[in-house]
Amino acid sequence: MFKRLFGALKVKEIRKKLLFTLGFFIVFRILTHIPLPNVDTRAIKELFQSSQLLGLLDIFAGGGMQNFSIATLGIGPYINASIVLQLMTKVLPKLEELSKEGQSGWEKINGYTRYLTVPLAFLQAIGMYALFQRQGVLTKLSLPGILLLALSMTAGTVLVMWLGELISEYGVGNGISLIIFCGIVAQMPISFGQTFATTVSTNF
Template identity: 45%
Template sequence: MGLIEKFETKLRGIFKIPELRERIIFTLLMFLVARVGTYIPAPGVDIDRLAQMTAQSDLLGYINMFSGGAFQRVSIFALGIVPYINSSIVFSLLAVIIPKIEEIQKEGESGRNKITQWTRYLTIVIAIVQGVGVCTWLQSVGLVTTPGVTFFLTTIATLTAGTIFLMWVGEQISIKGIGNGVSLLIFLNVISGAPGAVIQTIQDMRGSKFLIP
């Protein structure tokens, strides 16, 4: 039996387990929701010019990669799951610096739930701060079609709500899906740009003198 046949056999075996099959299907549905959200843009931004700037900037391209292409469209998921990751890192560091937080983490399920709740609250704060930064930058480079207070309030609220929703999606994948929801969302965002990168590489190679016809 070849490698492909072994893989197909194991794959069929996985889907014969009802609970595991349901978890995989649920995870795929959550992936679909996460990807659809990246194509719903926030209003009031010149998307075409932003896409051009993102393509020409390595830094913006890096940010856009981790948002799964949502940043260049300023979609409702433009901030991605990054605020939640930053919040988790902050509490991991605080647990080392502040003994009280470390004690709470060791209290068992109740302690972990308390830390998780605090992480969610800090995620909202970080998302708002990052939303303000994104809005300020967009307006400073002239990408906002209707600048002003209304744009700031609506866009910050939209981006923050998008991050909160992604945080919920990640938690649902961890609970009802195959686990590691946040990590899987990051992986999904990164690989979502792979097809476009491959196509771009092929197009670049066609004009290269090193390409053998």
């Protein structure tokens, strides 16, 4: 097994794909640490630590929600758009025809998914602002401020979606799945640390 792995690493094309994937991961992690303005990040982290549901959502966001970064929404809106389009293929005859056309049809559906991701991300950003503002971790903003915040979060989602597509094209594996994997791996040290601290405080 390891011989095959090391043998594969000797292939220049595979090494190139792995380096591309690693580079895209680094860019993604940088995005998750660029905070949005008017945010109490400490209060948000405490809120996420007290809620398992928010912690699960943070995994799909790649760890960007706790920092309330421009990548806060992650690829969540894209996944939602993909689910909506797949369901609509059973309802709309045009989409059903496209789904039966093979690769070319699904490429068109993927294009529709990207377009649908943008308004879904914007609406989700507005909803997230309302939720966090009610929790007291975001300051009350004027309408232009809310729109700027929502547009920034939407732009972050588009960037993450684009990175996922670049990974799929130039890297190794499915980009969207790897971004989710990257988020899970990034949260593992924090989860282990919290579990260890809880165990120590309970037993001692």
